[in-house]
Amino acid sequence: QQQVKQSPQSLIVQKGGISIINCAYENTAFDYFPWYQQFPGKGPALLIAIRPDVSEKKEGRFTISFNKSAKQFSLHIMDSQPGDSATYFCAAPGSPSNTGKLIFGQGTTLQVKP
């Protein structure tokens, strides 16, 4: 069974700073690694995802960095804003079989102070 370890559990950043969240996975025969953003009382929404034929993907202020040999990937939020305050989840494929399952990390609660 795939395990996904996410850190830190919580993060406080000043407005304009860089937020960095890390995830480590165990093994997978498929390569799809998404990050989800969740606001209180809402369902998670896809923020950005990578299929690591590339080591980095950037969308606006959000960047995924992927290190396949280390089985780690991270989310960088540049110029963090108070509106970014939310819980962030990483995920990795749940099994080598073609089930579409994702295994989620424990989540990181980000607070961006004005």
Add this chain to the structure above:
Amino acid sequence: DGGITQSPKYLFRKEGQNVTLSCEQNLNHDAMYWYRQDPGQGLRLIYYSQIVNDFQKGDIAEGYSVSREKKESFPLTVTSAQKNPTAFYLCASSVVTSGGADTQYFGPGTRLTVL
């Protein structure tokens, strides 16, 4: 609008009662999933279905049951056998690809409270 709807938003259950949570999608996705989220916890998979009339247990299926009679619907029943059902329940759907996992789209969730 395309998307996933869940109802009700809030649900209260008495001890010993079964309750059913609704999940409907109009995204034409083959796969659907049910997750449970507890405070400060990640998302734990209860059941998933890749095709109509077929579903598999996830990591925490005990005390839950599902059906998949239609492509767009995947209701979850929380039975009286579930010892600690108070949680936030999330439904999701995705396409099924040869490459394995793909983006899962989530509904707004149902918060279940046992009285």
